[in-house]
Amino acid sequence: MSGPITVLPISGIPEIEAGADLGRAIASAAEPTDGDIFVVAQKVVSKAEGRGRRLADVEPSPRAIELGHDLDKDPRLVELILAESVRIVRDERVLIVETAGGLICANAGIDSSNVGAAGEVLLLPEDPDASAQRLRAEIGAAAGGRVGVVISDSFGRPWRVGQTDVAIGCAGVRPVDDWRGRPDRDGRELAATEIAVADQLAGAADLSRDKAAGVPAVLIRGRPDLVTAEDGPGARSLQRPRDQDLFR
Amino acid sequence: MSGPITVLPISGIPEIEAGADLGRAIASAAEPTDGDIFVVAQKVVSKAEGRGRRLADVEPSPRAIELGHDLDKDPRLVELILAESVRIVRDERVLIVETAGGLICANAGIDSSNVGAAGEVLLLPEDPDASAQRLRAEIGAAAGGRVGVVISDSFGRPWRVGQTDVAIGCAGVRPVDDWRGRPDRDGRELAATEIAVADQLAGAADLSRDKAAGVPAVLIRGRPDLVTAEDGPGARSLQRPRDQDLFR
Numbered sequence: 001m002s003g004p005i006t007v008l009p010i011s012g013i014p015e016i017e018a019g020a021d022l023g024r025a026i027a028s029a030a031e032p033t034d035g036d037i038f039v040v041a042q043k044v045v046s047k048a049e050g051r052g053r054r055l056a057d058v059e060p061s062p063r064a065i066e067l068g069h070d071l072d073k074d075p076r077l078v079e080l081i082l083a084e085s086v087r088i089v090r091d092e093r094v095l096i097v098e099t100a101g102g103l104i105c106a107n108a109g110i111d112s113s114n115v116g117a118a119g120e121v122l123l124l125p126e127d128p129d130a131s132a133q134r135l136r137a138e139i140g141a142a143a144g145g146r147v148g149v150v151i152s153d154s155f156g157r158p159w160r161v162g163q164t165d166v167a168i169g170c171a172g173v174r175p176v177d178d179w180r181g182r183p184d185r186d187g188r189e190l191a192a193t194e195i196a197v198a199d200q201l202a203g204a205a206d207l208s209r210d211k212a213a214g215v216p217a218v219l220i221r222g223r224p225d226l227v228t229a230e231d232g233p234g235a236r237s238l239q240r241p242r243d244q245d246l247f248r
Numbered sequence: 249m250s251g252p253i254t255v256l257p258i259s260g261i262p263e264i265e266a267g268a269d270l271g272r273a274i275a276s277a278a279e280p281t282d283g284d285i286f287v288v289a290q291k292v293v294s295k296a297e298g299r300g301r302r303l304a305d306v307e308p309s310p311r312a313i314e315l316g317h318d319l320d321k322d323p324r325l326v327e328l329i330l331a332e333s334v335r336i337v338r339d340e341r342v343l344i345v346e347t348a349g350g351l352i353c354a355n356a357g358i359d360s361s362n363v364g365a366a367g368e369v370l371l372l373p374e375d376p377d378a379s380a381q382r383l384r385a386e387i388g389a390a391a392g393g394r395v396g397v398v399i400s401d402s403f404g405r406p407w408r409v410g411q412t413d414v415a416i417g418c419a420g421v422r423p424v425d426d427w428r429g430r431p432d433r434d435g436r437e438l439a440a441t442e443i444a445v446a447d448q449l450a451g452a453a454d455l456s457r458d459k460a461a462g463v464p465a466v467l468i469r470g471r472p473d474l475v476t477a478e479d480g481p482g483a484r485s486l487q488r489p490r491d492q493d494l495f496r
Contacts, residue, residue, distance in 0.1 A: 154443070
């Protein structure tokens with residue numbers, strides 16, 4: 001469908017601590033209605049799920065110490081990265097890994113920007129699709145209808161400068177809008193055919209969010225066709241199977 | 249800044265032929281105002297710039313014939329891809345190249361979805377940043393103010409399924425929103441710091457565009473802070489320098 005889309009940062013969500021009812025906090029701050037899509041920042045999901053880790057509690061392995069030395073990185077952080085990973089993809093300059101959840105990203109997605117005095121870093125949610133499913137149930141109940149949830153994080157990319165937000169979890173949103181075999185208006189088959197809409201939703205949400213203002217969730221209105229009755233395949237379905245990937 | 253963003257597909261743009269005044273057509277169909285960002289699909293820019301090529305006019309080289317055979321691709325199309333490229337990045341299953349313009353993408357970005365009876369394919373604009381600059385001047389004149397222009401195309405990515413739209417050209421838009429060194433609200437330095445906003449604008453625009461309806465341009469309102477007085481560094485600045493790239 002073709003039509004206007006509105007991207008609305010949700011203000012008024014209180015500071016989220018471990019154990020907080022994030023879904024209720026988002027639903028209270030927004031006025032969710034049927035067909036809305038909520039893009040929630042990974043950081044606040046990780047916080048609510050108690051994924052903070054204190055570097056002071058981490059005992060680095062010899063391997064973490066060696067890698068940390070090579071990469072000029074805190075070996076305790078490297079230890080956490082390795083514990084979250086199943087494979088190192090690159091360890092030149094940056095540490096790019098495949099996480100246990102199948103994501104390929106720098107530092108296993110561990111957020112160490114706000115380490116602060118407490119020396120606390122944030123791991124990714126353990127199962128971001130499951131997190132999205134829980135949030136969807138909570139926000140959907142408040143909406144009295146169908147909503148979609150995307151959990152977003154900022155990833156770098158090969159070949160291109162800078163980060164864009166992508167979907168690391170989703171529920172109730174079709175992650176890929178599949179046009180394969182559908183004709184265009186002249187009746188010819190389309191070329192760009194598998195559109196990673198969940199990633200584009202994450203990126204659109206990020207545009208509306210002031211990084212410094214700490215807006216943890218964004219509401220996107222105008223694509224109710226992407227919102228599904230079921231939780232669906234989740235963002236995991238956006239992970240390219242290894243045997244079809246030319247770049248790892 | 250944090251605030252609502254509106255993504256508006258521009259309807260009523262007539263069919264664009266080679267030589268058409270695309271900037272004027274877009275400006276007439278929209279009501280541009282100061283601070284607007286226009287995301288224009290590569291395809292319509294290529295059409296206006298006469299970048300269509302008839303396969304019947306192409307004489308494939310022995311190398312194109314061989315590659316075409318290996319990849320099950322029309323050797324005349326392969327010939328055009330090679331002519332647009334400076335380097336092959338991968339030639340297993342798909343042909344991923346570095347174009348003369350520095351983009352890394354499948355098939356040198358050549359659009360062969362609408363080959364049709366005439367056997368015509370569309371090359372990328374020769375210099376998409378220059379195309380964006382021309383469009384910006386034309387649309388800006390109609391707006392009586394500052395506008396930004398992004399030229400978008402759908403690219404696949406390593407590791408992840410599906411395509412997202414990225415900026416292959418831009419003018420009057422800051423391509424990267426650079427937060428390096430800027431503190432967050434707690435006064436701590438931010439981690440995700442170089443945000444490829446031009447790519448996120450392209451992706452956001454794509455969400456509002458029905459592929460089958462042929463909407464060639466989208467207006468994004470709500471980020472006038474990204475619109476600059478000068479044309480700026482363009483989307484070329486989003487190309488990661490080769491010596492900093494771990495994946496080619």
